[in-house]
Amino acid sequence: SKHGLRAASSVSAARPVSDLPAHLQCSSCSKPLFNARQTPHGCRLCQACITGLLHEVEKRPCPGHTETCTLRDHHSEEDGGGEVEIEVSRATCFPDMATRREVAKLRVRCPNCDAGCSVQLEWARMDQHVQQSCDWHSLRCEQCKELILKKDMQRHTSSECRHRKETCDLCSQLVTHSEMETSHRNLQSDVCCPRFSARCPHCSERSTPMDRRGYVAHLSECPERPVECKYSHLGCRAMVRRSDLERHYKDSMDSHLELMDSKLKQAAALPSNSAAAVPQSSAGAAPPAPTAADGREVADVKRRVGSVFEQFKKLQVNVANWAHSTMELEQLADRT
Structure with a gap:
């Protein structure tokens, strides 16, 4: 306000230089009574407690810790309880101008004191200091949105901001x-x-x-550029210079065959799993018991898969020669 009695959000957490008198402490949190408001029963609360603990219109128990926050209920004394909490809302609390004027004269430290500012002023003048002259106040860079100290902003925008x-x-x-x-x-x-x-x-x-x-x-043709092995789809993770590819294929023939063998085993295992799987007859129903015919079918599939593996092992040498010949043909085609 024009009288400097209302705290800006930037200085609401300013700390007093000396010990705070009891009558200037919030009845709820014991912090300075910035923007003090008073309840109908005389309890003084700071703006943070008013905003955070009370509803706008719905009445709730007063968050203060004074004797005035409770009333003696004579009708309930026979039941063993003689006190009732007074309920308030934001709407029922009114600005405490006398307390605000007194708090405005408190000498407080700059809220940026932890960052390095050593200024101490009356609380009513602190907001102007923070907004206009405090070099330790954090501002948000318009380009990268990072918080930067005011004293560092010029250097940041000219030589440090990644979005400059x-x-x-x-x-x-x-x-x-x-x-x-x-x-x-x-x-x-x-x-x-x-x-x-x-x-x-x-x-x-x-x-x-x-x-x-x-x-x-x-x-696209640099002989020194690392390229992916053409057997990467089988699992080879080597990155080899283009000029060394032929040597890699010769030196890694066994490992490439092992990768191919592993892939064939995985593919061959699929029919066995499918034949062994028994579908559910209906939702929640137990699967039917395997029959002798089912057992014979599974055994026959396993026998055929085993036969395929035996034939594959005998043909490994031919497969290696075929792979090498294919590589040479591909290189010849690339050169022509």
């Missing part, structure tokens, strides 16, 4: 700092700077700087 705008010295476009390296100067990005060039990161000693088109074309 920068001018590309190659194409003169305004680009967000966080995008400068991730996309604007990344030759694999669709929005790469048209004037940016770089060497291949895999064979930089032998390559010359390239623009985006040349870079993408070079990567």
Whole structure:
């Protein structure tokens, strides 16, 4: 207000410099009576307790801890209880202007004292200090939305904020700092700077700087670029330089065959599981007992699967030769 008696939210937690007199302490939380309100029975509460503990219109027991918060009920004394809690609501409480004027003169520490501010002022003047001159007050950066101390804001916005705008010295476009390296100067990005060039990161000693088109074309054939093994779909996780692929396929033939064997075993196990599965006849009903015919069918499936595995083991050498021949044909096709 114009009299400086109402606390702004930024200074509502300001701490008094000296011990707080009892009559200026909230009857509920014992903190300073900022924006004090008084109940009809004379109990003084701070704004935080009024807002957090009382309903706007519905009456509830007074949160204060004074003798005036209870009344003696003579009708209930015979039942062993002689006191009744007084109920209040926000609507029944009124501003305590006398207490507010007294609290406004309290000398308090800046609410940013823990951050480093050493200023001490009358509480009524503290809000102006915090909003206009406190260098230790936290402000939210308009670009990245982070909380930054007022004294650091200029440096943050000019050289630290990840969303600050920068001018590309190659194409003169305004680009967000966080995008400068991730996309604007990344030759694999669709929005790469048209004037940016770089060497291949895999064979930089032998390559010359390239623009985006040349870079993408070079990567598709760079002999030093790590590529995925063509048997990755079987489970091979190796990343090998393109020039070393042929050696990898020869050296890893056994492991590739083992991966293929594992995949075939998994595929062959599916019919056995399906044949052994017995469907439910109806919801909640017990499955029918397996018959002799069912047992013979399962045994026959297992026998056939075992036969397939025996044949596969005998053909492993032929499979290896076939895989190597296929690899050579693919490489010949790529060169032609």
